[in-house]
Amino acid sequence: MSSSTFDECLKDNMNQLRSYFKHGLPDYGISPFDPFYITEIPQKMSNPFFNYRLILKNVTESGWTASQVTKIRTDFNKDQMLVTQFFPDKRLNGSYEIEGSFFGQKVRNQGIWDLALFDYIQTLTISRKKAGPSAPLKNPPIKVKCNIQSCKKLELHIGNLAGGRTIVENMLDWIINRAWQPGFVVLSPIINDLVSTAFTEIMNRDFQNFPFDEVFKN
Known part of the structure; x- marks a missing residue:
């Protein structure tokens, strides 16, 4: 672990373990997480143009087995690890409930949604406080924070977007997917929250x- 090549070695070995994402490692108590599932993710956002409360429900995400870890940076003094991954094709879907206002227009709606992200790169910061007087637990909770780096293309489809008005919904669907780059600015925090919440749950x-001392030797 003190070697200068440790992070590179860890990256290579994590990529060799990708096939286990779908099946887990029962001997170590690790469940499958490709796809992973989370019951509910709430989010609030407010700015001069819109103010809303969004709840994503019964969310499923897949694509981890095909992903590639491109960089790992460990900091054992902080009990922290940064993992950057490339996903050729990441898929998410579920249902939604939203209430708020957009450009002065009130919105209250619910439906189903699905999202595909292509050539997508994210960095996960995985950390936990060291055990001690301020963290008396032997294994303090793990926290995961997702930060989107880039995305080459996305496809987003939202059901009941215009209250069942098919022509309007088809037009909005076309606009969203043709001019997705500006919309990605709005979507990025939602995706960050979604992945952060789900993987905080998975990691804990x-x-x-997990018996890390059996795997990593100083």
């Missing part, structure tokens, strides 16, 4: 008591 469920 499967890795809170």
Whole structure:
């Protein structure tokens, strides 16, 4: 772990483990997480143009097995790891409930949605506080924060976007997918929250008591 090549070695070995994302590692208590599922993710956002409360429900995400870890940076003094991954094709879907206002127009709606991200790059910051007086637990909770780096293309389809008015919904769908770059600015925080929430749950469920000392030797 003190070697200058440790991060590169860890990156290569994580890529060799990708096939286990779909099946898990039962001997280590790790469940499958490609696809992963999360019951509910709430989000609020407010700025001069829109103010809304969004709840994403029954969310499924897939594409991890085909992803490639491109960079890892560990900091054991901070109990922190940064993992950058490239996804050729990441898929997310579920249902939504939204209430708020957009450009002065009130909106209250619900429906289903699906999102595809192509040539997508994200960095996960995985960390936890060290055990001690301020963190008395032997294995303090793990926190994951997602930060989108880039995306070459996306496809987003939102059901019941205009209250069932098919012609309007088809037109809005066309606009969203033809001019997705500006919309990606709005979507990015939602995707960051979604992945952060889901993987904080996964990391605490499967890795809170993982025997790291058996795998990594000083």
